[in-house]
Every structure is written in C-alpha cells, then in structure tokens.
Amino acid sequence: MIKERELTRVFQPIAGDANNPGLKWETVMAWAETRKTRSLVARPTSLEECQAVLGFARQHGLTVCPRGAGHSYADAILNNGEIVLDMSRMNRILTWDRENGELVVEPGVTFAQILSKVLLARWTLSACVGGMGVTVAGAVSNDVHGKDSWKVGNFGNHVLALKLLTSQGEVVTVDRNGDYELFRSVVAGLGLLGVLVEVTLQLQRVPSAFVEVTTIPVRDLNESLEVMERAKESSDFIISWVDAFANGKGLGRGTVEIARWLDVREDIDSLELERSLTVPRSIFGLFPATFTWSMVRPFFRPRMIQVANAAKYRRDQWGGRRTGKALFTDFNFMLNKIPGWKHLYRPYGYLEFQPMIPRHKGNEMLAEILNMCRTEQAQSLLCAVKSHKPSDFPLSYAGDGYSIGIDIALRGRDRQSVVRFTRRLYDYVAGQGGMAFLAKDETLPRDLFVQMYPRYQEFLQVKRRVDSRNLFVSDMYRRLLA
Ligand SMILES: Cc1cc2nc3c(=O)[nH]c(=O)nc-3n(C[C@H](O)[C@H](O)[C@H](O)COP(=O)(O)OP(=O)(O)OC[C@H]3O[C@@H](n4cnc5c(N)ncnc54)[C@H](O)[C@@H]3O)c2cc1C
Numbered sequence: 001m002i003k004e005r006e007l008t009r010v011f012q013p014i015a016g017d018a019n020n021p022g023l024k025w026e027t028v029m030a031w032a033e034t035r036k037t038r039s040l041v042a043r044p045t046s047l048e049e050c051q052a053v054l055g056f057a058r059q060h061g062l063t064v065c066p067r068g069a070g071h072s073y074a075d076a077i078l079n080n081g082e083i084v085l086d087m088s089r090m091n092r093i094l095t096w097d098r099e100n101g102e103l104v105v106e107p108g109v110t111f112a113q114i115l116s117k118v119l120l121a122r123w124t125l126s127a128c129v130g131g132m133g134v135t136v137a138g139a140v141s142n143d144v145h146g147k148d149s150w151k152v153g154n155f156g157n158h159v160l161a162l163k164l165l166t167s168q169g170e171v172v173t174v175d176r177n178g179d180y181e182l183f184r185s186v187v188a189g190l191g192l193l194g195v196l197v198e199v200t201l202q203l204q205r206v207p208s209a210f211v212e213v214t215t216i217p218v219r220d221l222n223e224s225l226e227v228m229e230r231a232k233e234s235s236d237f238i239i240s241w242v243d244a245f246a247n248g249k250g251l252g253r254g255t256v257e258i259a260r261w262l263d264v265r266e267d268i269d270s271l272e273l274e275r276s277l278t279v280p281r282s283i284f285g286l287f288p289a290t291f292t293w294s295m296v297r298p299f300f301r302p303r304m305i306q307v308a309n310a311a312k313y314r315r316d317q318w319g320g321r322r323t324g325k326a327l328f329t330d331f332n333f334m335l336n337k338i339p340g341w342k343h344l345y346r347p348y349g350y351l352e353f354q355p356m357i358p359r360h361k362g363n364e365m366l367a368e369i370l371n372m373c374r375t376e377q378a379q380s381l382l383c384a385v386k387s388h389k390p391s392d393f394p395l396s397y398a399g400d401g402y403s404i405g406i407d408i409a410l411r412g413r414d415r416q417s418v419v420r421f422t423r424r425l426y427d428y429v430a431g432q433g434g435m436a437f438l439a440k441d442e443t444l445p446r447d448l449f450v451q452m453y454p455r456y457q458e459f460l461q462v463k464r465r466v467d468s469r470n471l472f473v474s475d476m477y478r479r480l481l482a
Pocket residue numbers: 031065066067068069070071072073076077087107108128129130131133134135136137138139141142143144145146189190191192194195196197335439440
C-alpha cells in the first residue's frame with residue numbers, strides 16, 4: 001500500500017487542468033457503514049479526467065475501483081489504500097428518442113433523473129431498484145433487480161450498448177452483437193473490467209405513470225408464495241413483506257404487495273413527479289431526520305420491531321385485501337420516503353445479506369432461513385421476499401427462484417458471531433443450489449462464492465483479456481476473486 005503523504009506530494013490537484021482531475025485522500029465507507037477505509041478519491045466530470053486518473057494509477061502502480069452512488073452495502077465499492085473513482089459527477093442524459101425509447105446516458109445518471117424525464121411521456125426503466133439514487137453504471141455493474149424482475153429480468157436485459165474505458169485508456173463500444181463475451185461479463189461485472197463512461201438503455205412503454213397496488217395479508221409462508229405465484233397472471237410487480245419475528249403456524253406471515261400498470265388518461269404535472277422523486281428532509285414534514293433518528297436510536301431494538309410488526313399484521317388482517325392507485329415512483333421508492341433511516345443503525349452499521357434460493361425449494365428453504373435467524377435471535381428488521389428470473393451473465397444474481405433480504409443491526413452484537421452465523425446460513429444456501437447477492441455482501445467466504453457462482457472462471461478469463469494488468473480491483477475482488 002502506498003503511503004498517503006508520498007502520494008499527496010506527487011499529485012496535488014490543479015484546478016481546471018483536465019490532465020489532473022485531483023485526487024484526495026478521503027475516508028470511504030459503503031452503504032452499510034460497517035468499515036472505514038482510506039482511499040485516494042477522484043470525482044471526474046469528463047472522459048479525459050477519467051483517463052488521467054487511469055494514467056496516474058498505471059504510473060504509480062495503483063489500482064482503481066469505480067464507484068457510482070455508493071448504494072452497494074460493502075466492499076464491492078471499497079479499495080483500501082488505493083484509488084476510488086467516483087463517477088457520480090458524470091451525470092448527463094445525452095439523448096433520448098421519444099419514439100423508440102432509446103436513452104443514452106453518462107454513467108452517473110440516477111434512476112430519479114431518468115424517471116423525472118421520461119415517466120410523464122409514458123416511458124419507464126425496467127428492473128427499478130428500491131433506491132432512486134442508484135446510478136445507471138452501478139445498476140449495470142450489479143445487474144440489479146426490481147419487483148418486476150420475475151417478469152422482465154434484471155437491469156442488464158435492458159442494456160443495448162456500453163462504452164467501456166479500458167485499463168489502457170481506450171474506449172471500446174460493447175454490445176450484444178459485437179463482443180458478446182465481453183458484454184455479458186461487464187453486466188454484473190462489479191466494475192472490475194473497466195470504467196463505464198456511457199450506457200444505452202431500452203426504456204419500456206407504459207400506459208400511464210400510475211400503478212394499481214393491491215395489498216393482501218397472508219397468514220404464513222405457504223400462502224405468501226401461493227399468492228405471489230398466482231399474482232403473476234395479472235400483475236407487473238410483486239413483493240412479499242415478511243414479519244421475520246413470527247414463528248410456528250405464523251412463520252412467514254405478512255403482506256404480499258402486487259401492482260400493475262394502470263391505463264388511465266390522467267396526467268400528473270411535473271411538480272408532483274418532482275416531489276415524488278425528492279427525498280424529504282424531514283419525517284412526516286415535521287421532524288428533522290438526523291436529529292429524530294438520533295433520539296429514536298436508543299429505543300430502536302428488535303423487540304420494538306417485533307411489537308410493531310405484530311400490530312401491523314393484525315391491522316392488515318382486519319383490513320383485509322386493499323386496492324389503491326399510486327404514482328409508480330411513490331410505490332417503487334417507498335424507502336426513500338423515510339429520509340436518513342440508516343442513521344438508526346449508527347455507529348455500528350448493519351450486515352445485510354440476501355440469499356436466493358431455487359423456486360422448487362422455496363417453501364422449505366425460506367422456512368429454514370427464517371428459523372435459523374430466529375434461533376440466532378437475528379430476525380431481520382425489514383424482510384422482503386422477491387421472485388426472480390434466470391439471466392446469461394456469469395456473475396449475475398439471477399435465477400429461477402426467490403430471494404429473501406435479511407439485515408442484522410450490529411449494535412449490541414459481537415460482529416464475529418454474526419459472521420459465523422452468516423457462514424452457516426450461506427453454507428446451507430450454497431448446499432441447496434442458492435446464491436448470495438454480492439452487492440449486499442461482505443462476509444461470503446471464497447469457497448462458497450465459487451460454489452454459488454460456478455461461472456466465475458468465465459468472468460476471470462475475460463478479465464485477463466481486457467485488464468491483464470489488474471488495474472480494476474476492489475476489496476471484494478481481493479476477498480473473492482484474486
Ligand atoms: C436503499 C437501497 C435499496 C436497494 N434496493 C435494491 C433492489 O431493489 N434491487 C437491487 O438489485 N439492488 C438494490 N440495492 C442495491 C443497489 O441497487 C446496488 O448496490 C447498486 O449497484 C448500487 O448502485 P450505485 O450507483 O450506488 O453504485 P455503487 O454501489 O457505488 O457501485 C456498484 C458497482 O458498480 C460499479 N460501478 C459504479 N460505477 C461504475 C462505472 N462508471 N464503471 C464501472 N463500474 C462502475 C462499482 O465498482 C460497484 O461494483 C439497494 C440499495 C439500497 C441502499
């Protein structure tokens with residue numbers, strides 16, 4: 001690892017000099033805030049500035065980890081002691097064809113930016129994640145999924161072409177009709193093959209900006225999966241919210257939320273859409289987020305969530321099935337309505353993991369996972385089950401199955417014992433043919449990674465071809481692939 005003082009001397013930022021975009025030592029964390037690293041960070045605004053950073057890295061024997069909005073939970077976006085290339089300032093929408101829905105963007109453009117431009121004209125992104133601040137390049141590099149991925153596949157399915165800045169500083173265009181081997185490795189490629197500097201997407205035509213949302217209370221896991229499967233006939237989005245504290249007969253109880261695009265003539269004005277795409281500063285328009293969470297934090301305990309979940313379940317059971325209309329962005333980005341919620345987990349952060357399991361073992365495996373969490377007293381505070389579809393990208397988190405999101409707050413817990421627990425859980429998942437979502441992982445051991453992602457060698461072959469000097473590296477790469 002190169003010394004901080006040494007590098008600061010050789011690379012002082014010079015304002016306005018395109019060959020010197022400025023690199024600064026900064027403390028860098030990922031979304032879950034479990035670990036602090038120090039890296040040389042650059043925030044280029046042009047291709048030339050990116051090239052200058054790569055040139056500098058080559059010259060000084062440093063490695064580079066591209067970064068988008070920093071919504072990945074852990075070491076996929078950390079590169080301790082080396083360079084982090086923050087691409088969030090390359091964020092212009094370049095062209096948009098309103099007739100055929102082709103959209104060309106810079107890598108740092110966010111989901112919110114795109115939807116604010118296209119939704120009023122009745123176009124949308126497919127496979128929208130739950131966080132509207134996620135960037136297009138970040139979405140490509142993890143081949144992210146949405147509540148519609150069981151139907152439309154993951155984000156990579158909707159990518160038409162990419163421009164990749166390689167370790168030699170050249171820009172190559174990658175698409176399905178050219179070097180397909182490279183294309184399918186860049187999608188879900190974890191930023192390890194080069195820097196995405198432009199992405200062309202195919203948008204999806206929609207009848208309006210609204211969805212009809214139906215919430216259906218379910219008594220147990222069996223009913224939940226049945227409702228999810230049945231809903232496929234008539235819906236576009238499906239998610240099941242599970243009360244992870246329930247057990248026995250109520251194991252897996254909760255609410256299934258399904259939605260479908262509505263064909264209504266009603267238009268919304270752009271202000272309403274902007275409001276929907278803006279993260280509020282205060283909670284319920286009243287309480288400043290940071291202050292409120294710091295007051296609530298001492299009381300934020302699993303027991304509190306358990307009581308709240310039980311109350312919600314009773315209310316939902318009593319209310320029965322409900323249907324309403326919602327703006328798509330309000331429905332999809334629910335979490336963004338609660339500003340700064342991750343402050344609740346500070347200062348220790350939380351571990352999130354999201355196993356995916358084969359569909360035919362859905363009931364049995366989800367039950368086992370929920371039971372394992374309960375035995376460990378590690379019930380997820382927020383727990384969602386989604387349905388997925390296979391893809392052809394070697395490192396993609398995709399398959400014919402279900403995923404379950406589990407987060408464990410580290411406050412009051414011994415990190416090592418949580419890590420040992422995730423190892424047991426991942427052992428079970430891998431043994432049954434399942435996999436972990438790398439975007440949210442920081443504990444998966446290499447032997448289980450190899451078992452879960454058997455096509456990783458295909459990916460490494462492509463990496464050797466396009467990045468023979470191993471310029472693009474992250475802490476996750478060192479953990480799982482090096
Ligand atoms: C609140 C929240 C909700 C989420 N919901 C979902 C969900 O519903 N579905 C889902 O699939 N995921 C979800 N995620 C995870 C998130 O979508 C992924 O981690 C996504 O990749 C983050 O994108 P980002 O723009 O923040 O990029 P980062 O997290 O900063 O980077 C992600 C990856 O992209 C690479 N990268 C970024 N920019 C470039 C570039 N220009 N060139 C090359 N590589 C690059 C990085 O090296 C890294 O490997 C959620 C995360 C949060 C915090």
